[in-house]
Amino acid sequence: QMYVASTTAPVNIAVIKYWGKCDTKLNLPTNSSLSVTLSQSDLRTHTTAACSPTFTENRLYLNNEPQDVSGARQQACFRELKALRKKLEDADPALPKLSEHNVHIVSENNFPTAAGLASSAAGFAALVRAIADLYELPDSPTDLSRIARQGSGSACRSLFGGYVAWEMGAAADGSDSLAVQVAEASHWPTMRAAILVVSAAKKGVSSTSGMQATVATSELFEHRAKHVVPKRMAAMKKAVLERDFESFAALTMADSNQFHAVCLDTMPPIFYLNDVSRASIRVVEEINRVAGRAVAAYTFDAGPNCVVYYEEANEALVLGALRRYTAGVAGWEAQEVAASVPEGF
């Protein structure tokens, strides 16, 4: 007998970046962060979870490749979800004892993996939701976000649509380090995101090891975590709630730039942006200069690919300028401008 559940989870792109851990075991961040969940029609992970008494081990396949499930992150997710299932089974002896079975997970991304397009976020969010669905857990997305966080920090934010904060929390056991929705996508229906795929190649330095090096060596990082991000979190929530695009854009660009400055301040320095990334920054700055106000905002994660936020009314202006520009650029390996509306589940 086999039990099966399938789900999809979206990618989220942070506008206030998570970078740095104060507890690598529990995956607790040194600062809170805030992201926008992108449309699942463009970027998503589809995951099926199955369990059966005949499975002799846990298995995980990503894009048809077998993955290591012995890692602490996967183990933490399996363990916590099984514990929640076990509680249900203890309370209701009629339930099948799924917590005693091994699990097989099959995941597929419809976008390049580990190219700085938040694949681990969608991946772990989908894994946690698929197993939670398989186990018929009554837990809320915020409850599940605590588990997804232990898979990959940014994954906790992919359990919600719209605008999502990962509150760093204060508890030593990580119980209050979780994701909450700031606003539904429908709160700001005119918001759009374009993704410029500068390179689909795997990134050189993984987020996990990059942020560890930053914590160990950067003084600028300490200043950012203590004195800059708390103010920006409050300002970003206000900008979202008031649908104030100019403030949203200014904060988004400043925070992306500071995150990459902190990477440069790391020893040895980490370079995620390349010449094409820097050129796209100049194009967006030029679009905003000509418009006389911020109508577009760029942001980059741990890779060279550019995400541009803008409002629907400025779509022709922003995408037109980006397309005109990208058409003439040598070294734009793969170019793709996908407009998408952030959405919920």
Ligand code: DP6
């Ligand atoms: C630059 O969530 O991939 O995208 O917790 O070690 O898995 P781990 O890191 P990860 O880091 C994401 C970093 C970022 C910024 C962000 O998404 O907030």
